[in-house]
Amino acid sequence: MVEAQGITHRFGSFAALTSVNLRLQVGEIHGLIGENGAGKSTLLRILSGLIIPSEGELSVDGVARRFARPREASDAGIAVVHQELNLIPDLTVIENISLGREPRRAGLLDRAAMREIAVRALERVGSPSDPDALVRDLPLAEQQLVEIARAMSQNARIIIFDEPTAVLPRPATLKLLDLMRQLKSEGVGIAFVSHHLDEIEAVCDVVTVLRDGQVVKEFHAPDLAPEVLAPAMVGRDLEDMYPARTEVNGKPVAMQVQGLSAPPLVQGAQFELREGEILGVAGLVGAGRTELLEAIAGLRPCSGQISLKGQAVSGNARRRLAQGIAYVPEDRKVTGLHVDLSIEENIGMAQLPKFARPMLNAGARRAATEAWKERLDIKMRSAEDPVGSLSGGNQQKVALAKWLEGDPAVLLLDEPTRGVDIGAKAEIYKVIADLAAEGRACVVASSEMPELIGLCHRILVMRQGRIVGEVTGTEMTEETILNYAAGVETGEDVA
């Protein structure tokens, strides 16, 4: 059992955590939820020995402990499965599992013993991976199992899962939740951080809600419905998550896509988009959602025709952006933003010629930044702060501002609320609806079906690179979409 008592942690004058108490028991799944910035990561980092709290005590099995480094926490039986996995891609599964604790014989690696440890651990977590495969070559879900296997091989009694499902496709998520239940029945204690409240409800015994660095409430099963948890997280009743849809029938066509192919992941895509319409793109992982949007934006080679208000669109991403097609990528840290650069620099980034012709007009860029701050309610201290210092939701707003600065007619949004907490999600939905109401056409690709159903006028479903279905109105249910996505209603065999 791990217990944290009266934990307070300050960064400078800012208190990230204030008198937090937490008890993680073996044989129990303990949910940890809160909006971004609520202090979850700080708490996890304290538990895993990455930072030493300013005040407060940690104890393991009743003995007070002080972890000066991660190794001490893991020796005490606490393991962490990070969202960004901590594996070495160029080592094999076996080598990763024993990393840092390799058994030796006569000073040299004992390969046989390493293999035995790995095979046993992989078996325990039900991993199908080849122990000799390089981690780089494994799909993400399998990499995660390797990380869990590593924790098991270290005899961890408490495993902390930091948003493990954020990057997983649905079937892998369900499997992971099953594994968590299994580990629990084997007497392992689990701390589970997730933005997905349905997952929290499905597996947790206890849920601790953090807000502004404090524990606001603890909930116990079976009272863990998302409707109960969400208001505690946000601190107010959520109005309707999704804004009302505007009428788009009879509006002029904004964009027409014909026979668009970008092999192998986009084949013969065909659809129309009206002004003011929000069109969803659903599909399982690997169905080609991102690739479809990137092809339209000119970010990958493709064939076929795209027209914007009757005008043919062609050329590279720069030309298409200038013509009015903007693509906001899904991964803010890698593709969407320059996280080390300032907020204002990012907001000007997709429109450099506009703010620098040829000399940079810093005043105009600052004014634009301030205008977006007002308009999108971006919470920031200074326009000169690096964008990476903002919370996920605010980063997403900066990304939106960056591409809206060019005043695009069509906005292609890829996973616009990934890694964003529930309060900020509602705000982003409102922004998207407002943009549509101004007459912009939006395409939203998402792996979260409730989001598509709540937000969109119409949803295209992709499977293996093709648009296999279109649902609208009352047809927009998770079941219908999943049937198309998995190929059930098209009568094809799932080969």
Added chain:
Amino acid sequence: MKFLKQYGVIVAFFLLFIVSAIMDPGNFLRPENLLLLVRQNVDIGLIAVGMTIVIVAGGIDLSVGALMTLAAAVGLTALNQQGPAGGAAAVAIATVVTVGLGTVLGLINGLLVTMGRLAPFVATLCGLVAFRSLALVIGQAGEIRSMSPDLFPRIANEGINLGGNLKLTWGMMIFIGMAVIAHILLERTALGRGWVAVGSNEKASHYAALPVAKLKTLSYVFLGLCSGLAGLIYASRLNSVSTNNMGTLYELDAIAAVVIGGASLAGGKGKVINTVFGVLILALIGNMLVLQNVDSNWKGFVKGAIILLAVMVQRERKAS
């Protein structure tokens, strides 16, 4: 505090300057000595200014020392082909050839990195050995002497008289001019902000529809131009090109100056003015050791220690 974070190297320079002045006020503070200090480092300075741009844009260039030698060797050969009496026209041809070839070689580096998809380290390592080899072939592994006895040396040795025997040479003015141009390009133009963006995160720059390959290529072209000018001034100062030892290890000195100036070798961060002070710090140390009669074999050791110190100080500040 913010000033110190951004311009700590300037503070460090003035501290070193004061130390030097205290240790040997008689010689060090003489205006002739101070001007000489700049004049002798104009070539390294020019290359370091260009190197700042390449490093900020996420690249590196190891070929610069060999590149400037090759450019100058071809330039002097062109000069000498005009015959011993070749006057202003010959010098103009030599200048255009040297600077132009430097720029073209920079373009080749840039294209190898972008279109050739080679790691900058590898592409320019090939340049380092290949350009040197071509220079040795041209100069038959020896010296190429200029046949312009008077006019060509003026570029590095003559200039505006400041009174006494103090001179602001054309070479120094070219260096200052290029530093100012590089600073303005980097801080105040779309090109410069593009360089920072690409160096900071190439993928995100691609998604922001920046012309990534063009930006990277242009950074090497600019460095090629700077290196060509450095070659011209070097050759003019000695009125000859020694193909086997001109510019050797210049790439490392230039990179050292950029690093002392606080730029990140990972790209996306760096200031031209800080690099200029990085060059001056290296120059100052050399000067101080000479004035103190320290065995010149110690120079490299002191340089290494200074680079290490600069990097460690800057890292600590980042952590706090």
